[in-house]
Amino acid sequence: MIEIENLTKTYHTSDGAVEALKNVSLKIEDCDIFGIIGMSGAGKSTLVRCINMLERPDSGSVRIDGCDMCALSQKELRRARRSITMIFQGFNLLMQRNCLANVCFPLELEGMKRADARRRAYELLETVGLADKAGAYPSQLSGGQQQRVAIARALATSPKVLLCDEATSALDPTTTNSVLELIRDINRKFGITVIIITHQMSVVESVCRHVAILDGGEVAETGEVAEVFAHPKTAAARRLVFPENDGELVVVKSAGERFIRVVFNGANATGTPLIARMAVERGIEASIAYASTKSIGDKAYGSMLLGICGGDEKVRGAIEYLQKMPDIFAQEVSLNV
Amino acid sequence: MFEKLFSADTLSEAWQVISTQFPLAVWETVYVTVLASFFAVVIGLPLGVLLVTGEKGGVLPLPSWLMHLLNVVINLLRSVPFLILMVLVFPLTRLIVGKVVGTAASVVPLVIAGFPFIARLAESSIREINPNIIEMAQSMGASPFQIIVKVMIPESVPSLLSNLTIAVTTILGYSAMSGVIGGGGLGKIAMNYGYFRYKYLIMIAAVVLLIILVQIIQSAGTRAAVRTDKRLKNKQ
Ligand SMILES: Nc1ncnc2c1ncn2[C@@H]1O[C@H](COP(=O)(O)OP(=O)(O)OP(=O)(O)O)[C@@H](O)[C@H]1O
Ligand SMILES: [Mg+2]
Numbered sequence: 065m066i067e068i069e070n071l072t073k074t075y076h077t078s079d080g081a082v083e084a085l086k087n088v089s090l091k092i093e094d095c096d097i098f099g100i101i102g103m104s105g106a107g108k109s110t111l112v113r114c115i116n117m118l119e120r121p122d123s124g125s126v127r128i129d130g131c132d133m134c135a136l137s138q139k140e141l142r143r144a145r146r147s148i149t150m151i152f153q154g155f156n157l158l159m160q161r162n163c164l165a166n167v168c169f170p171l172e173l174e175g176m177k178r179a180d181a182r183r184r185a186y187e188l189l190e191t192v193g194l195a196d197k198a199g200a201y202p203s204q205l206s207g208g209q210q211q212r213v214a215i216a217r218a219l220a221t222s223p224k225v226l227l228c229d230e231a232t233s234a235l236d237p238t239t240t241n242s243v244l245e246l247i248r249d250i251n252r253k254f255g256i257t258v259i260i261i262t263h264q265m266s267v268v269e270s271v272c273r274h275v276a277i278l279d280g281g282e283v284a285e286t287g288e289v290a291e292v293f294a295h296p297k298t299a300a301a302r303r304l305v306f307p308e309n310d311g312e313l314v315v316v317k318s319a320g321e322r323f324i325r326v327v328f329n330g331a332n333a334t335g336t337p338l339i340a341r342m343a344v345e346r347g348i349e350a351s352i353a354y355a356s357t358k359s360i361g362d363k364a365y366g367s368m369l370l371g372i373c374g375g376d377e378k379v380r381g382a383i384e385y386l387q388k389m390p391d392i393f394a395q396e397v398s399l400n401v
Numbered sequence: 402m403f404e405k406l407f408s409a410d411t412l413s414e415a416w417q418v419i420s421t422q423f424p425l426a427v428w429e430t431v432y433v434t435v436l437a438s439f440f441a442v443v444i445g446l447p448l449g450v451l452l453v454t455g456e457k458g459g460v461l462p463l464p465s466w467l468m469h470l471l472n473v474v475i476n477l478l479r480s481v482p483f484l485i486l487m488v489l490v491f492p493l494t495r496l497i498v499g500k501v502v503g504t505a506a507s508v509v510p511l512v513i514a515g516f517p518f519i520a521r522l523a524e525s526s527i528r529e530i531n532p533n534i535i536e537m538a539q540s541m542g543a544s545p546f547q548i549i550v551k552v553m554i555p556e557s558v559p560s561l562l563s564n565l566t567i568a569v570t571t572i573l574g575y576s577a578m579s580g581v582i583g584g585g586g587l588g589k590i591a592m593n594y595g596y597f598r599y600k601y602l603i604m605i606a607a608v609v610l611l612i613i614l615v616q617i618i619q620s621a622g623t624r625a626a627v628r629t630d631k632r633l634k635n636k637q
Contacts, residue, residue, distance in 0.1 A: 116540055145542035156537035159632045160556050170541045172551065201631040221541070 066092040066115065066225065066257065071124035073110055084110040085121070086281040092274070094224075097251050097258045099272035099289065101265065101304060107281040108261045112227050115259070116148045117141055128225065146174065149218035153230035155210040157202040163189060163213045164198040170220045188216040192246060208239035215246060219254070226250070229261045244271045265304055266356060269293065269329070270365040277301045290329040293367065294393035305367075321371045322379050323397050324350075324386070328357055328364040331391035338389070339370070348372065348382045369397070406602055415602040422590060427610060429504045430586035434573045437508045441515030441572065442565065448475070448516065449523025450549055460535060460553075461545040478517040483575050486514050487582060502583030507576060515572045522564035526557040559630035566622025570615050577611055587611055 073085040084107045092098045102108050113119040115126055117133050126133040128148065136144055149170070157166050167185035168178075176184075189195045192212040202210055211231060218226055228247065232240040248271050251258050260272060268275050268289060275293075276286040279300035285292055296305045305325075343349050350370040357366030372379050379396055386394035452471065455463035481489065487510040491501045494509040530553060538552045554561070580588025587607045595604025627633065 118536060118540055142542040142544060145540060150537070150540040152533060152537065154531075154533050156531070156533045158534065158552065158556060160558060160630075162631075169538075169551070173538075173541060173543050173547055203632045217541075 065094055065129060066090070066259075067125075067127040068092075068111075068115070069125045069127075071111070071114055071126065072122045073107075073114060073119065074122055083281050085114070088124070088278075088281070088283055090276055090283065090286060092257060092259065094257055095251065095255045096274055097248065097260065097272045099260045099262065099268035099275040100278055101262055101268050101275060102278035102300075103304075104263060106278040108263075108278055109229055110281075111278065112150075112229050112259060112261050115225075115227060116145055116150065146170065146221040147223045148225040148227065149221060149223040150227040150229065151211065151214045151218050151231045153233050155202070155207070155214045155234075157210055157213060157217075159202050162199050162201050163194065163205070163216075166202070166213055167217045167220055170217060174221065184220065185216070188219055189213070191219070191250075192216045206239075207235050208243060211235065211239075211243050212246065215243075215250070219250065219256075222254075223256060225257045225259065227259050227261075230263070231260070232267060233262070233264070240267070241270070247271060266366060269327070269367065277304060290327060290391075290393050293327045293329075294325070294395050318371070318373065320375070321351075321373050323353060324370045324372060324379065324382055324394050325397045326368045326370060326386055327393040328366055328368070329391045329393065330363045330365060331389055332363060338386075342382060342385050346381050346385050348374070348378050348385070350382060363391075411600070411602055415600065415606065418590075418594065418600075418603050419606055423587075423606070423610070426585070426587045426590050426607070427614075430573065430576055430588070430611075430614065433504055433507055433511065433576045433579075433584070433586055434569060437511035437515055437572050437576065438565075438569045440508070440512040441519050441568065444512070445516035445519030445568075446523050446561075448520035450527060450553065452520060452524040453527045453553075454545065454549060460539075460548050475517040475520055478513065479521070483510070483514050483578055484581060486510055487579060487584075504585035507579040507584035510579065511572055511575055514575055515568060518571060519565070519568045522568055523561060526560035526564050527553050529560055530556050559626045559632075562622060562626040562629060566619055566626070569618050569622070573611070573614060573618065 068088060068090040071085050071088040072083075075082040075084055088107075088111060100108050100111060110119060114121045115128075115133070117126075117136075121134065128144070131144065133141070133144065158169060161169070164182060164185050167188050168181045171181035171184060186195065186198060189198055192215055194209060194212050194216070197205060197209065197213075202213070205213065226247075231247075232243050235243060244267065247258055247260070250256055260267060262268060272289050274287065275289045277284045277292065277298070277300055279298070284298045284300035285296065292301060293305050296302045339350050339352070350372050352368060353371045354369035355366070357364055357368060370382070372382055383394045383396065386392050448471065451461075451463065452468075452475075453459060454461040455468050455471070457465065478486070487507075490510045490513050493513070494501050494506050497509055498506045500506055534552060534556065535548060538548045543551065576584060576586060577588030577591070578584075580586060580590070580592045587610055591604045591607035594600035595607070
């Protein structure tokens with residue numbers, strides 16, 4: 065378990081002090097996939113860098129399985145870091161080493177024998193589906209493949225925790241999904257706790273179980289993804305959860321139309337014409353005002369904004385109908401927040 | 402002064418000198434350059450690494466007075482003209498080699514002039530490394546020493562090689578200059594025959610050989626740098 069308590073970090077720059085983290089407290093359970101989401105500059109990177117002490121917090125504590133990270137000596141910290149590895153937005157592969165040697169890197173640091181390290185590295189490349197690229201250099205790989213190599217490298221030391229700082233931000237949506245799928249597999253297969261930093265709502269929706277919303281260096285909200293996304297309480301959370309409010313998306317509202325937000329959190333909805341069925345079974349006609357969903361495997365993730373005409377009864381009927389489905393959450397939203 | 406440059410007499414005399422003295426001179430020049438470059442790298446490369454890692458916020462921060470001292474010493478040595486430096490280090494040369502003239506003796510001032518230059522070049526090569534890569538290594542629990550030998554140096558090899566080439570050609574140039582006051586090799590021949598005895602043809606031949614040596618070193622260095630660089634996508 066990762067316990068972050070009252071973490072504070074202030075940067076002193078020539079233009080004055082920047083409070084990157086203010087009293088941040090979080091609890092992350094073992095084997096969880098925990099998302100930390102926030103606008104640019106919210107302090108996400110700072111927070112994740114404080115977890116492995118790449119950045120020393122000014123005050124507060126980070127405990128991993130009861131071990132106080134702030135209290136470790138440099139040497140102990142280096143050892144601890146082997147069980148808290150990290151992947152990055154820019155992949156950060158060693159460009160002069162081939163893939164196999166890149167995966168060997170953390171094993172070399174540990175002093176593992178060369179032959180053993182290569183064997184293990186090869187297995188890991190197989191795990192991420194890149195065994196055929198063992199001899200290729202990073203410059204010869206696509207971004208998605210490079211990130212897979214980085215993931216294999218991060219797994220080499222059998223870590224307890226995997227920190228992902230904007231790991232998919234440089235990838236296109238399809239590649240993002242396949243990398244997220246890999247992360248989910250790894251979480252399941254090896255029982256590794258995963259912390260995902262992102263500014264993309266869709267990433268959290270598709271893989272995370274719990275989420276914390278960071279706003280201006282503070283935790284605005286935290287809880288289960290479905291819960292937080294279905295009932296965002298704070299303004300910061302609503303800004304992230306309802307992108308339709310950010311001005312980019314203009315929902316054309318016809319008279320008397322009301323809106324329901326539907327969140328798919330791994331629902332078995334693909335292949336089921338949900339909206340059409342609702343129309344047939346309940347006689348409720350819904351128009352889709354906004355949708356950002358995707359299916360991974362046979363499960364649907366994401367959210368949708370449905371416009372419904374016909375007053376209270378229809379709206380309540382629709383919510384009730386949709387709520388009955390497993391892993392779907394529906395809630396009426398007012399669009400003028 | 403060049404009117405009798407190609408008369409039969411001067412040609413045969415020049416050929417005489419070239420065939421008897423040049424092989425040894427070329428050998429001396431190459432040998433001095435290689436030896437001096439080697440020691441200059443041995444001293445300069447670690448210093449170049451320290452110039453980067455020793456900074457505040459670097460991988461291996463050193464006390465700031467030490468960094469200041471290092472920078473001042475390097476700048477000082479870099480700003481003294483080579484011939485004057487050569488005279489200044491006579492006592493040191495005598496201490497190490499036992500005499501101040503001759504081929505072996507010129508290695509000492511060449512190393513003293515070469516290592517600060519190499520330190521600066523190595524510094525700039527190592528600064529080119531993406532700082533995120535260093536952070537990656539730290540996040541995996543690499544010690545400062547491991548970061549230096551497993552990340553910083555291997556990742557900057559292509560750049561180090563092309564900078565090393567610059568350093569070696571510069572040291573070659575200095576070694577020719579050392580011929581003025583006691584150094585051996587092609588520089589000495591060019592001085593002795595061209596400057597003191599007005600045998601310009603021999604001087605020109607010596608200079609041409611120096612040019613050829615520089616060309617060989619430069620193209621070998623460039624090739625090695627390109628060949629080792631795994632960032633370049635489309636080579637064979
Ligand atoms: N090394 C630093 N020195 C000074 N200020 C910094 C430093 N690192 C971060 N900051 C400041 O701290 C705040 C939080 O930065 P941080 O990088 O954690 O944001 P972020 O949420 O990761 O943003 P992004 O999504 O853009 O990566 C920002 O205001 C930033 O300017
Ligand atoms: Mg960031």
